[in-house]
Amino acid sequence: MPDAFRAEKHRVSSDARFEEPPAPSFRGELRLIKAAIVVLGLAVCLVGRRVSTWPVATWGMYSTWTPKLPPARTSIIELRVVSVGGDTQTVSSADLFSEERHELGDSFFVHAFDEVQSAHRDADRVYIARLLDLRAADVEAREIQAWRVSWEVRPLELPPLHRDQPAELRLLGSFVPPPRRQD
Secondary structure: OHHHHHHHHHHHHHOHHHOOOOOOOOHHHHHHHHHHHHHHHHHHHHHOOOHHHOHHHHOOOOOOOOOOOOOOEEEEEEEEEEEOOOOEEEEOHHHHOOHHHHHHHHHHHHHHOOOOOOOOHHHHHHHHHHHHHHHOOOOOEEEEEEEEEEEEOOOOOOOOOOOOOOOEEEEEEEEOOOOOOOO
């Protein structure tokens, strides 16, 4: 029986239907993979010198760059308009000037209450009083006060500052507005 088994085994392996196909040639695919690796390596060498190609290098945990945090304290100047009736309205430069002119408005506020340099003080006060008249024509101002309002900034907290909890309120000065012009 074992001899018959061997003969049967030999007969099956010599049959052409059961022969394994010849091994395919992978040389073409290997050349293509090698060429792609070489091109990729050259691209990394040529382009990789810029920081933007390596976004991981800009992550805070891996970078040597230190972020710029806002100042620890910020402040604005607010006007408080006290009406003849005793009501108080708070006005900032954003209420009187367009967005691109906020800095100009802040400089008007500073100069109008500057006790040292009085060259333009009176003109700035008249201008601010006129702007307030145009903004709220129905309110007659008895006194205009300027306050510097400051907040502590904590950049790692949300929100970084609380507008309703100022760290400091300081009166810069006040003036009685000139009588309204009758236009």
